[in-house]
Amino acid sequence: MKCNYRKKTKNHHTIDVVGGKGHYWDSGTTMLEPFEMTAGEERTIILEMDWRPRQKTLRDASVVVWGFDGEVTLVHRGGILSSSFREIPHEGDQTILT
Secondary structure, eight states: OOOOHHHHHSSOEEEEETTSOEEEESSSOOOOOOOOOOTTOOOOEEEEOOOTTOTTSOOOOOOOOOOSSSOOOOOOTTOOOOOOOOOOOOTTOOOOOO
């Protein structure tokens, strides 16, 4: 999918949830407002990084998602594999992480 956000944002990074809200930022970390999804619902997230004015910056980006009442899967349309963390126990849970 080719995006044309750069024309609108002029040298900013852009994240957009199709059908929802998105925004742009210049540097550092950003976070979208939380949003809910139903079981089986799919959403498209577009992340476009503009490195042109930042030639000496390390090029690192990630999208992190989590769910409270079930599993969440993140799939890259270009086939880049995702990684995931083990489930973290709730407070008071006696499960020991090893």
